[in-house]
Amino acid sequence: MKLGDIGEFGFIERIRKRAAAASHLLLGIGDDCAVSRVAPGELLLASTDLLIEDIHFRRGWSDMHTLGRKSVSVNVSDLAAMGGRALNLYLGLGIPADTSVEDLDAFANGVLDACAAYGAVLAGGDTCRSPGPLFISVTVEGSVPEAQLVTRAGARPGDLLWVSGTLGDSALALRELLAGRRPPALLAARHHDPCARLDLGRVLAVQGLATAMIDVSDGLLADLGHILDSSAVGALVERDVLPLSPAFRAALQAEPALLDLALCGGEDYELLFTSPPEKAAAVAALAIEGVPVTQIGCVLPQDHGVRLVDAQGRPCAPPRGGFDHFY
Numbered sequence: 547m548k549l550g551d552i553g554e555f556g557f558i559e560r561i562r563k564r565a566a567a568a569s570h571l572l573l574g575i576g577d578d579c580a581v582s583r584v585a586p587g588e589l590l591l592a593s594t595d596l597l598i599e600d601i602h603f604r605r606g607w608s609d610m611h612t613l614g615r616k617s618v619s620v621n622v623s624d625l626a627a628m629g630g631r632a633l634n635l636y637l638g639l640g641i642p643a644d645t646s647v648e649d650l651d652a653f654a655n656g657v658l659d660a661c662a663a664y665g666a667v668l669a670g671g672d673t674c675r676s677p678g679p680l681f682i683s684v685t686v687e688g689s690v691p692e693a694q695l696v697t698r699a700g701a702r703p704g705d706l707l708w709v710s711g712t713l714g715d716s717a718l719a720l721r722e723l724l725a726g727r728r729p730p731a732l733l734a735a736r737h738h739d740p741c742a743r744l745d746l747g748r749v750l751a752v753q754g755l756a757t758a759m760i761d762v763s764d765g766l767l768a769d770l771g772h773i774l775d776s777s778a779v780g781a782l783v784e785r786d787v788l789p790l791s792p793a794f795r796a797a798l799q800a801e802p803a804l805l806d807l808a809l810c811g812g813e814d815y816e817l818l819f820t821s822p823p824e825k826a827a828a829v830a831a832l833a834i835e836g837v838p839v840t841q842i843g844c845v846l847p848q849d850h851g852v853r854l855v856d857a858q859g860r861p862c863a864p865p866r867g868g869f870d871h872f873y
């Protein structure tokens with residue numbers, strides 16, 4: 547079935563029927579605005595990200611259900627980085643007219659499944675025709691108790707630097723895909739179906755363990771740079787303790803230069819955060835659902851900039867870059 551058979555409002559109705567209800571959502575899909583009630587003492591968080599065909603994904607590389615999940619996860623990841631919980635999701639779509647309704651149903655199911663997994667509800671969106679690529683715009687709203695908010699700005703010299711999960715898997719999968727090869731399944735899953743570390747972000751916020759936090763979307767060093775700029779500090783990063791998956795390590799053995807992907811590759815969607823040294827034992831104990839947290843360095847005064855060192859403490863040249871859409 548083609549989209550032309552059911553029309554814009556037929557498609558919206560298909561989504562509306564499947565969207566979950568939630569006690570905070572007084573009005574969801576179907577009026578001019580969604581209407582929500584935020585709990586007393588909670589701050590409203592909002593974040594938006596675009597996914598554009600051939601810039602963020604290729605249609606042949608992943609199925610539509612998985613693409614729906616990723617569209618949600620990369621946005622919820624920004625809530626995780628502030629210590630928030632997820633409330634509402636808004637889905638903007640620019641759809642090529644020849645897209646099948648089956649594909650759109652699969653995509654919407656992926657969006658709705660991921661929403662359910664993160665405790666969010668689909669509260670609205672916008673649908674229009676695209677003359678070319680598929681455009682996906684996702685906005686999330688969440689909330690956090692005022693005292694628990696974690697920003698990029700709170701890192702202090704002496705804090706330790708931590709990262710969740712493993713780095714470089716997604717970028718390595720992308721490299722394989724771009725070369726026309728099939729990445730190992732574990733790497734492919736990390737690229738196509740990343741998991742927002744929402745529970746970890748909440749625990750760090752609730753327990754007051756993180757002084758600053760960001761999610762790694764553009765690459766470890768690039769996103770670390772945002773914490774350092776916002777907090778007016780520098781950092782030491784120990785290159786040889788970066789957490790790497792077995793699949794990544796296997797590839798690294800054959801090609802040592804791949805380590806640059808762990809430093810700069812992007813789309814890791816792991817949490818990078820700073821924490822006072824006296825809280826190190828509490829942080830190290832936080833392997834939630836099997837996701838490790840690893841200390842990869844520490845925060846220095848601002849004049850040190852970023853110092854990347856090897857296992858012997860010798861300085862190494864940081865690779866150039868991180869992802870920039872126009873660079």
Ligand SMILES: Nc1ncnc2c1ncn2[C@@H]1O[C@H](COP(=O)(O)OP(=O)(O)O)[C@@H](O)[C@H]1O
Nearest residue numbers: 592593594595623624627760761762763764769
């Ligand atoms: N076109 C835009 N208009 C207004 N604000 C923007 C725009 N693009 C990005 N921003 C803001 O700039 C900041 C950095 O954006 P970005 O690097 O995309 O963050 P993230 O990696 O968390 O998605 C965010 O606060 C974002 O809301």
Ligand SMILES: Cc1ncc(C[n+]2csc(CCOP(=O)(O)OP(=O)(O)O)c2C)c(N)n1
Nearest residue numbers: 595600601602603604763764811812813869
């Ligand atoms: C077809 C394709 N080419 C390139 C990439 C790599 N890529 C696209 S966006 C991106 C960085 C993250 O996306 P961005 O829009 O910058 O997210 P934000 O930092 O705003 O969260 C990367 C590494 C990809 N995923 N797919």
Ligand SMILES: [Mg+2]
Nearest residue numbers: 594595596763
């Ligand atoms: Mg963004």
